[in-house]
Amino acid sequence: MNPFNVIAKPVRLTDQIARVLAERILQGALPPESRLPAEKELAESFGVSRSVIREAVSMLKYDGLVETRQGSGVYVSATPTARSFRLDRPEAGSAADLAAIFELRIVVEAAAAGLAAERRGKAQLDAMAAYLEVMAADVSGGRAGIEADADFHTAIAAASGNAYVERFIEFLGGALREAIRTARSNSAQYPGFPDVVQAEHRRVFEAIAAGDPAAAEDAMRQHVLAAMTRLGLKSKKTKPEEENDCPPRRSAGDSRPGPVATAPRPGPAAA
Amino acid sequence: MNPFNVIAKPVRLTDQIARVLAERILQGALPPESRLPAEKELAESFGVSRSVIREAVSMLKYDGLVETRQGSGVYVSATPTARSFRLDRPEAGSAADLAAIFELRIVVEAAAAGLAAERRGKAQLDAMAAYLEVMAADVSGGRAGIEADADFHTAIAAASGNAYVERFIEFLGGALREAIRTARSNSAQYPGFPDVVQAEHRRVFEAIAAGDPAAAEDAMRQHVLAAMTRLGLKSKKTKPEEENDCPPRRSAGDSRPGPVATAPRPGPAAA
DNA sequence: CTTAATTTGTACGTATGTATT
DNA sequence: CAATACATACGTACAAATTAA
Numbered sequence: 001m002n003p004f005n006v007i008a009k010p011v012r013l014t015d016q017i018a019r020v021l022a023e024r025i026l027q028g029a030l031p032p033e034s035r036l037p038a039e040k041e042l043a044e045s046f047g048v049s050r051s052v053i054r055e056a057v058s059m060l061k062y063d064g065l066v067e068t069r070q071g072s073g074v075y076v077s078a079t080p081t082a083r084s085f086r087l088d089r090p091e092a093g094s095a096a097d098l099a100a101i102f103e104l105r106i107v108v109e110a111a112a113a114g115l116a117a118e119r120r121g122k123a124q125l126d127a128m129a130a131y132l133e134v135m136a137a138d139v140s141g142g143r144a145g146i147e148a149d150a151d152f153h154t155a156i157a158a159a160s161g162n163a164y165v166e167r168f169i170e171f172l173g174g175a176l177r178e179a180i181r182t183a184r185s186n187s188a189q190y191p192g193f194p195d196v197v198q199a200e201h202r203r204v205f206e207a208i209a210a211g212d213p214a215a216a217e218d219a220m221r222q223h224v225l226a227a228m229t230r231l232g233l234k235s236k237k238t239k240p241e242e243e244n245d246c247p248p249r250r251s252a253g254d255s256r257p258g259p260v261a262t263a264p265r266p267g268p269a270a271a
Numbered sequence: 272m273n274p275f276n277v278i279a280k281p282v283r284l285t286d287q288i289a290r291v292l293a294e295r296i297l298q299g300a301l302p303p304e305s306r307l308p309a310e311k312e313l314a315e316s317f318g319v320s321r322s323v324i325r326e327a328v329s330m331l332k333y334d335g336l337v338e339t340r341q342g343s344g345v346y347v348s349a350t351p352t353a354r355s356f357r358l359d360r361p362e363a364g365s366a367a368d369l370a371a372i373f374e375l376r377i378v379v380e381a382a383a384a385g386l387a388a389e390r391r392g393k394a395q396l397d398a399m400a401a402y403l404e405v406m407a408a409d410v411s412g413g414r415a416g417i418e419a420d421a422d423f424h425t426a427i428a429a430a431s432g433n434a435y436v437e438r439f440i441e442f443l444g445g446a447l448r449e450a451i452r453t454a455r456s457n458s459a460q461y462p463g464f465p466d467v468v469q470a471e472h473r474r475v476f477e478a479i480a481a482g483d484p485a486a487a488e489d490a491m492r493q494h495v496l497a498a499m500t501r502l503g504l505k506s507k508k509t510k511p512e513e514e515n516d517c518p519p520r521r522s523a524g525d526s527r528p529g530p531v532a533t534a535p536r537p538g539p540a541a542a
Numbered sequence: 543c544t545t546a547a548t549t550t551g552t553a554c555g556t557a558t559g560t561a562t563t
Numbered sequence: 564c565a566a567t568a569c570a571t572a573c574g575t576a577c578a579a580a581t582t583a584a
Contacts, residue, residue: 012570014571018333040548049574051325052572054550055326058326058329058330059329062289062333063334069550069581070581071550071579071582072550073548074550079445084334084355084357085356085442100433100435103436104433104436104439107378108379162375163371164358164375284552285551285552309570310570320553322551323552325570325571341560341569341570342561342568344561344570
């Protein structure tokens with residue numbers, strides 16, 4: 001699909017097996033608290049050595065999906081998807097997925113801008129202003145100014161005063177970095193676009209400097225939204241024609257009268 | 272050491288080494304794009320076998336911290352914390368950290384409620400209503416209704432139509448599950464509290480049913496904020512050591528007066 | 543209580559394909 | 564092209580912990 005992607009990552013057995021096991025766990029084939037087959041059995045059933053199984057299990061263990069008890073076995077954690085959030089889904093990279101991730105980014109970045117408007121210190125304001133100037137110089141010199149753009153957003157995230165918000169924004173920025181890069185490159189090619197982007201940034205900055213959370217949120221939302229449209233993405237449903245059929249996860253042994261009438265049938269519809 | 276801690280998790284060599292390597296990478300001792308020592312050397316320097324090193328590296332590889340290139344070596348990723356977002360920091364669990372995570376949760380859940388108000392289908396509305404009834408029955412019967420509460424929030428997240436928003440909310444819910452559990456248990460002990468919580472939920476539901484995004488966002492924000500105050504947490508800065516000029520006008524229990532602008536629409540924005 | 547079987551944790555050895563020099 | 568270094572994968576063996584007889 002991408003002729004420039006010469007790398008063509010080699011498929012490692014460990015990764016494949018880890019992926020299969022993770023899918024089985026998350027899709028309920030291996031329910032929480034249940035025990036996995038012994039490493040020896042897994043090795044035989046997959047046709048690989050026990051070392052490969054062990055490394056795959058190590059990954060899942062680090063991710064919090066399973067726990068290992070020496071002498072007993074490997075057990076699915078009580079709460080899958082407990083310790084880490086990742087977005088490397090198989091379909092990731094499609095326009096719809098990208099739009100959905102951008103939608104999440106809009107939410108968090110707008111909130112961070114609002115918090116920054118309340119909590120920013122002078123040093124943080126100065127940092128934002130500095131990155132803004134670097135960006136202005138970049139566009140004047142015909143450069144894309146990608147780094148300064150990222151730094152500007154990072155500075156706002158840091159000024160939110162919430163370390164988790166900051167880290168999550170950096171995480172999303174890293175995941176979308178390629179998309180953001182092409183967006184800025186596209187913008188740089190069309191005359192007038194860099195000035196529009198710069199104006200958006202300035203509006204965000206001035207709202208934060210003025211201590212106006214609502215304005216800062218709105219300005220940031222507009223900015224990221226405009227970046228999406230510049231990328232050709234639209235904020236829309238990720239599952240357009242689909243009546244949502246997520247099976248409600250409920251703890252085993254739950255005798256409460258659940259909403260059986262409305263609950264869609266469990267189980268993955270398609271693979 | 273701790274006589275009450277019967278579990279006393281056995282310290283595994285693999286986990287220790289993975290932790291040490293992760294710290295070295297994140298703290299800059301092993302800069303991005305740099306190569307790690309060979310597995311053999313690492314094994315010797317740590318005094319363990321190569322298998323242990325390989326499993327530890329597998330963990331870091333799954334986390335996106337390192338990449339392995341056959342025939343070449345193990346390299347630190349260009350962007351650490353690239354593929355996964357986790358919040359198991361060493362200091363996690365403190366009240367300040369909990370409050371910060373809750374703040375992030377408020378942002379995303381409010382946005383999800385707003386999106387759900389625009390995009391929810393009938394089946395999803397029915398599911399929310401059903402869980403609402405289960406919760407009502409639970410509190411009438413003196414039960415805490417924790418599962419129905421979680422299911423209600425999950426249903427809203429699913430109705431947002433954004434799979435990433437949904438998954439991130441579930442992730443945060445899992446991370447905060449213990450806190451939420453104690454919050455609901457506390458609420459159940461005080462007469463009248465369950466009714467208050469139920470009223471909060473109903474307000475969220477009715478705003479979504481009415482298709483009013485702004486009202487849904489506000490109701491959800493109020494609800495989670497109230498849950499925080501019931502837990503004794505306050506929305507505050509996580510870095511109190513830094514300069515703090517503006518007193519936060521958005522304190523706990525404070526409703527957002529301003530127009531919080533509805534969720535992004537795919538309408539004709541600035542192209 | 544003792545013993546034995548099972549299972550994970552650790553260690554070591556070997557072969558092979560790949561990348562670098 | 565040749566040599567070296569390295570990750571990948573397989574296999575065996577033993578230790579430690581758990582579980583059941």
